[in-house]
Amino acid sequence: MCGRLNVIDDPGVIELCEGLQISLFADQPIFSRFIRATQPVSIVRQQQGVRRMDTATWWLLLDKTDTGFKPSKYTSFNTRCDKLNVKNSAGYLAFRHSRCVIPVKGFGESEYVNGKPLHYHDMVAKHGGLLMGGLCREWFNSETGESALSCSVITLPPHPKLKNIHSKSMPMILPPQSDLVNAWLNENITSPTMFDDLLKPRIPVNLIAQQIDKPGIHQSVAPEFEISADN
Structure with a gap:
């Protein structure tokens, strides 16, 4: 996944979340045509059995500054699934104790060849x-009293249906099943082996793909096409 989400005030997104008992109308939810890495994004997490929406910086690793926090020099808007069970990795503890979901309408991918966008x-x-499917982390600066919340999207190996779009990876998309989403958000589930199947590339819902000129301009350059969900 290449660092941009499509988080919009869409009736379909609202209906999906309400059906899974996720309220999008907490304090200051973020609705935007595009959200890029390092920008604020609305996430849903669970604390002490209470599900809540919070604003997080889309960059899992943060560094302390004199005035608060800033994104680390280490790229962390995505967390690769093969790092989730590596001790001392950025996502190891978060995968066990602070999973989250990021409700979106869609996502963007960019394909590069020799460092140039194709x-x-x-x-x-x-x-x-x-x-x-995402991870989140809380940060606290004892010297200034400042706190921050950060997040990342978990990425999986490339899916055969998406390889022509992005050959390196795909984001984890949770199946819209309440029992699974409930388990994912349950902070009392600290042994993540039950999520092993989620770490395999899978498309759980039908997608509409559109080739565009550039993310910032967002003009279509080819007819849209459908990518069917896996059985």
């Missing part, structure tokens, strides 16, 4: 929205 695509849910 093409850009946006994918959106054909119906409803998507729940990205």
